[in-house]
Amino acid sequence: MNRTLSLKEVVAIGFMLFALFFGAGNLIFPTALGQAAGENVWSAIAGFITTGVGLPILAVSAIARSGSDLQSLASRAHPLFGVILTATTYLAIGPFFGIPRTGTVSFEIGITPFLPETVDRSAMMAIYTIAYFALSLWLALNPSKLVDRIGKLLTPLLLIGLVLFFMKSIWTPMGPFQAPTKAYADAPFFKGFIEGYLTMDAIAALVFGIIVVNAIKEKGVSNHKTVAKLCIQSGIVAAIGLIFVYFSLAFIGASSVEAIGYKQNGGEIISQAATHLFGQAGTVILSIVIMLACLTTSVGLLSSCASYFSKISPKLNYKKLVILISIFSALIANVGLTQLIKLSIPVLITLYPLSIVLVALSFLHEHFHGRQEVYIGALFSTFIISIVEGFNAAGIDVTFILRIYKAVLPLFEQGVGWFIPAIIGGLIGFAIAQLRMKSTPQQQRKIG
Secondary structure (H helix, E strand, O other), X not given: OOOOOOHHHHHHHHHHHHHHHOOHHHHHHHHHHHHHHHHHHHHHHHXXXXXXHHHHHHHHHHHHHHXXXXXXXXXXXXXXXXXXXXXXXXXHHOOOOHHHHHHHHXXXXXXXXXXXXXXXXXXXXXHHHHHHHHHHHHHHOOXXXXXXXHHHHHHHHHHHHHHHHHHHHHHOOOOOOOOOOHHHOOOHHHHHHHHHHOOOHHHHHHHHHHHHHHHHHOOOOOOHHHHHHHHHHHHHXXXXXXXXXXXXXHXXXXXXXXXXXXXXXXXXXXXXXXXXXXXXXXHHHHHHHHHHHHHHHHHHHHHHHHHHHHHXXXXXXXXXHHHHHHHHHHHHHHHOXXXXXXXXXXXXXXXXXXXXXXXXXXXXXXXXXXXXXXXXHHHHHHHHHHHHHHHHHOOOOOHHHHHHHHHHOOOOOOOOOOHHHHHHHHHHHXXXXXXXXXXXHHHHHHHO
């Protein structure tokens, strides 16, 4: 019997996926975009959604269609590449950066505003991170209950807080949209496109995709095509939620200038906008929203990282790894986050284009018959561009190479200089594969 899921079950899994994606950064980026874009906000947010929602949902769909995980996808280029890319990705967005940041950000925005100036913040941070990661640990210890705990409980609470915030901003608007800043004056859609790309949710999607697949399978669905279909439907539910939130936050940012003035980052904008709209209650609502957003992302990353490393390290089972990663993340959140951010950002800048190209290739897999040469050509060409940008972000002097790239690569200064090389590399790989196919029968005839 080919079991499927009810609409209610699909929505619950979609809510879980939405919550896994939606972290503190996803609150901050569209709000800052809205304030900077002003009257061009709708064009800009459309670009943001294209990459900030479209790419992650495509990545989840790629995992669902392949019926495999990130390592299996990346191994289509080479097994060693699959292990290196996957392990690096999990470590970068997991215990070395992503998970500790959820604790730090939720403390800074959700707790700090309520602390008296005389309180020792370091001590409070230590107490908070112990409680925060203990809760994350409890939620992640049983991955089969992630849908119930996140999809049916935490996500509705998160959405209720955001809906209240948005409705209040419409009912009592803070002010009219202002003229766009220089960055959003001429091509707001493409500026928003790049901003959405920089959220790096496409990397997280390759990690979270397998959680959705497993959640569907645990409900008794075994047919591969049905699993893929339900995964895509759940992705659509998550996409609708993300689109609503991004439009709402962009509107709040765009209408905030007259009331609070221009701010340096989205965190300041959303914090002061909440206070302006709701008074002290606004600070409380925002704190709850931020803490829920960070918590759900933390749980998803904990579960994903523990699941992956338990597969490649049989001596450490899932529960042991969840505990170890939680403890490690709590320590990093307190003592080493600033330095680790400096180390992790260059890694993420290098990884993100590779993830995008890998997702694109997975959708085109049947059209080029899954030839390894195509994967190698496209991914290697992408890597030689993105690694230089990673070195530059790390403060390594690559000025000479950057000058060459800027001179010869279209879209390099817009942050997507890898795009054309990826296409050319894939085409070269395809040509090599075709030549090998033609030469093989001839060689076999000669041998015969």
